[in-house]
Every structure is written in C-alpha cells, then in structure tokens.
Amino acid sequence: MSELKNDRYLRALLKQPVDVTPVWMMRQAGRYLPEYRATRAQAGDFMSLCKNAELACEVTLQPLRRYPLDAAILFSDILTIPDAMGLGLYFEAGEGPKFERPINSLADVQAIPRLDPNDELGYVMNAVSTIRRELKGEVPLIGFSGSPWTLATYMVEGGSSKTFGKIKKMAFAEPKTLHLLLDKVADSVIDYLNAQVKAGAQSLMIFDSWGGVLSPRDYNEFSLQYMHKIVDGLIREHDGRRVPVTLFTKNGGQWIEQIAATGCDAIGLDWTIDIADARRRVGDKVALQGNMDPAMLHGTPERIREEVQSILAGFGQGTGHVFNLGHGITPDVDPENAGVFINAVHEFSAQYHQK
Numbered sequence: 001m002s003e004l005k006n007d008r009y010l011r012a013l014l015k016q017p018v019d020v021t022p023v024w025m026m027r028q029a030g031r032y033l034p035e036y037r038a039t040r041a042q043a044g045d046f047m048s049l050c051k052n053a054e055l056a057c058e059v060t061l062q063p064l065r066r067y068p069l070d071a072a073i074l075f076s077d078i079l080t081i082p083d084a085m086g087l088g089l090y091f092e093a094g095e096g097p098k099f100e101r102p103i104n105s106l107a108d109v110q111a112i113p114r115l116d117p118n119d120e121l122g123y124v125m126n127a128v129s130t131i132r133r134e135l136k137g138e139v140p141l142i143g144f145s146g147s148p149w150t151l152a153t154y155m156v157e158g159g160s161s162k163t164f165g166k167i168k169k170m171a172f173a174e175p176k177t178l179h180l181l182l183d184k185v186a187d188s189v190i191d192y193l194n195a196q197v198k199a200g201a202q203s204l205m206i207f208d209s210w211g212g213v214l215s216p217r218d219y220n221e222f223s224l225q226y227m228h229k230i231v232d233g234l235i236r237e238h239d240g241r242r243v244p245v246t247l248f249t250k251n252g253g254q255w256i257e258q259i260a261a262t263g264c265d266a267i268g269l270d271w272t273i274d275i276a277d278a279r280r281r282v283g284d285k286v287a288l289q290g291n292m293d294p295a296m297l298h299g300t301p302e303r304i305r306e307e308v309q310s311i312l313a314g315f316g317q318g319t320g321h322v323f324n325l326g327h328g329i330t331p332d333v334d335p336e337n338a339g340v341f342i343n344a345v346h347e348f349s350a351q352y353h354q355k
C-alpha cells in the first residue's frame with residue numbers, strides 16, 4: 001500500500017475523522033488558469049492534450065501548485081468513451097463537443113463495440129499512471145467517467161443539447177434501442193473505471209450531468225438504474241484501501257435517497273439543494289460533496305468567505321463532507337478568487353472537526 005501524505009479527501013468520503021474539511025474543484029484544471037491555456041496551445045487541440053500523458057499530467061498538477069487542494073482529478077473528458085467507440089469526437093470553437101457519426105438507429109447501437117480500456121483508451125491509463133507517479137503521494141487521484149445516460153445524450157444528439165429531443169424520442173418511441181445503448185455503455189464504463197483503478201486512480205466519480213432533465217420515473221429507468229449497475233461492477237478495494245465512488249447527478253437533489261441506495265460512498269450535490277437538508281435525508285448512509293454555486297467565484301472575497309462559512313455550518317459538525325463547487329469552475333473566473341475559496345474551506349472548517 002502506497003502511503004499518502006494527505007488522505008483527508010479519502011477519509012471524508014468514508015466518514016472517517018479529518019482535521020479540516022477537504023476541498024477540490026470540478027474542472028480545476030482548465031481555461032481559467034493561464035498556465036493551462038499555455039500548455040493547451042502547446043498541445044494544439046483539447047483531445048491532443050488528453051492523449052499526451054506528459055501534458056495531461058502537467059495540467060492535472062497545475063492547480064495543485066497554486067492551491068492547497070486535497071485531491072487531483074485525472075485530466076481527460078467524459079467523451080473519450082464514445083470517441084473510442086468510433087463516433088468521431090471533435091470540438092467546434094464556441095459550440096462545445098460534437099460527433100461526426102451520432103447514433104440514430106438500432107443498427108448503429110448494435111454496431112457499437114465493447115471497448116478494451118487498455119487498447120483504444122490506453123492513452124487514458126497512461127495518463128493515470130503518469131499522474132499517480134508524479135503526484136508522489138501528495139494527494140489522492142480521482143478517476144472518472146460520464147454516466148451512461150449523460151454519454152448517450154451526446155451520442156444520440158450528436159453534441160450538446162438544450163431540449164434533448166432526439167434522445168427523448170428514442171426513450172419514448174424506441175425504449176429497447178435506448179436500453180441496449182445504455183447497457184452497452186454501462187459495460188464499457190465498468191471496464192474503463194476498473195482499468196483506471198488498476199492504473200492508479202484512488203477514488204472514482206461518475207458525472208451524470210444530464211440526469212436532471214428527466215422525470216422522476218424516467219430518471220430511475222434511464223439514468224440511475226445504469227449507475228447502479230456500474231457501482232455493482234466496480235472494484236471497491238485496491239492496494240489495501242477502499243476505492244470510494246461518488247455519484248453526481250446535476251439537478252438530482254430530489255432523488256438523493258435513491259442515489260444513496262445504489263451503494264455508492266458519496267453523492268455530489270449541485271447548489272440548488274440545501275446541504276443541511278441533504279445531510280438530514282441521507283447523511284447516515286453516504287458522504288456529501290459540494291455544493292457552492294460556481295458563479296459565487298465572481299463575488300467579492302468577503303462574499304465567497306461568507307458563503308463557505310454558511311455551507312460548512314449547514315453541513316455541521318463531523319466528517320462526511322468534501323467541499324466542492326456544485327458544478328465545474330468556469331473559464332472566466334479570476335484565479336485569485338479560487339484561492340480565496342479553497343483557503344476559506346480549510347480556515348473555517350477546523351472548528352467542525354474538534355473531538
């Protein structure tokens with residue numbers, strides 16, 4: 001078992017005592033940092049950056065050099081899986097991700113291969129092992145994937161969507177086709193995440209960015225069911241340590257009891273739920289991650305510090321909280337304000353962890 005110098009992120013996820021509340025930020029490696037923009041320019045485009053293990057490692061470590069973060073997250077993207085399935089991922093400037101060959105029919109779904117994560121996605125495993133080596137045990141490394149539903153939205157819509165018309169048409173007119181797609185994606189996600197654990201990821205997170213656009217019944221049928229299948233298929237212990245799993249459904253605050261019932265270790269919360277309510281509802285079962293509005297980072301330093309204190313007070317005494325934003329940090333944030341946020345979490349949380 002490799003020793004970690006700072007394991008408070010893993011300890012909080014497992015509800016073990018900590019000295020202060022751990023903190024990291026979704027999308028902590030990204031365009032708000034000038035050093036990220038420089039490395040990305042060196043790589044060319046975004047996917048070339050993901051496919052170059054040395055540069056992916058460099059951008060993973062950049063936010064850790066600036067801030068006392070308690071975890072690192074693999075630099076990659078959730079869309080690596082559909083890309084490896086042959087859909088042809090590309091990024092159109094200002095328009096986000098797109099696919100050259102989206103999924104339109106049952107025949108398209110049947111043609112999707114089962115991925116070998118060490119083959120088509122071997123570049124991700126190289127990035128994981130390189131980052132783990134270069135972290136030198138400073139903090140744990142988080143591996144991740146998209147949820148089957150969220151990946152399927154991009155695969156069927158052909159990119160980002162506002163209305164989700166195509167995938168909802170598939171859900172309600174051809175549910176068997178969508179279920180086959182979700183099942184195939186879930187199998188590849190299981191293999192992909194387990195390969196990340198073997199390559200060195202010490203915790204896993206599943207991003208369900210779009211589960212919140214579904215009705216409660218459809219959320220269960222098309223999103224949660226497949227995340228549950230993934231949780232059941234994951235390696236939960238590696239190198240003598242538990243590998244905690246966090247499920248994050250954006251806009252999923254109304255379903256946290258059902259999410260907790262999957263057997264995950266932690267639930268990611270966006271900012272539309274009161275963390276005190278969330279803890280009352282599920283806090284004896286799982287840890288909670290979140291949940292400051294990322295737009296708060298545009299506020300004054302005083303306002304950011306006040307918000308951190310309010311969320312810490314909402315969670316209250318004891319362990320089981322990993323502080324984070326409720327969604328990814330945006331490219332227009334002032335890096336100084338991110339520092340104010342991170343320092344405030346450590347400064348104001350010690351009082352909640354006294355024996």
Ligand code: CP3
Nearest residue numbers: 026027028029030046073074075076077078096207209328
């Ligand atoms: O958190 C981290 O620091 C790790 C890296 C990470 C990225 N994407 C890097 C990235 C993670 C965990 C993701 C997840 C991801 N990717 C999600 C789920 C989380 C969420 O935000 O809801 C989604 C939906 C995607 C799909 C995706 N990839 C989008 C919508 C975009 C933005 C496109 C744009 O032009 O703004 C990407 C590209 C992307 N992924 C960037 C980064 C840093 C920006 C690429 C660049 O221009 O440099």
